[in-house]
């Protein structure tokens with residue numbers, strides 16, 4: 001049996017030219033559009049489930065304007081933020097120590113401005129949800145995970 005490659009509608013250019021590839025071992029999903037250069041990586045929740053990935057991707061696309069501004073023609077600048085910068089990876093980085101932005105950036109291997117902006121948003125969000133505590137030394141801000149009492 002031959003498997004047909006399914007093509008999905010792109011929310012960016014509205015053409016039916018999105019292809020979703022899922023690595024069944026790592027569950028890493030690549031969503032790329034053949035017409036407009038849109039390219040996003042995300043994590044699939046289940047093995048080979050492009051419909052769910054597509055749904056998640058569409059949600060992401062409309063929720064977070066930062067993410068879908070990634071283009072594959074500057075790939076060096078766009079190694080997926082979705083995969084590296086997660087609540088978990090940030091919390092892991094801040095588990096025991098106070099760290100400033102530069103240190104967190106290094107921990108998470110963040111290189112692009114886009115990712116850096118996303119990290120800052122994410123920190124704000126975690127602050128707001130009281131998952132992180134903040135202190136200031138001079139003008140520098142430091143974060144640490146909130147200890148459970």
Ligand SMILES: [Zn+2]
Pocket residue numbers: 010011012013014015017033034035036037038
């Ligand atoms: Zn497109």
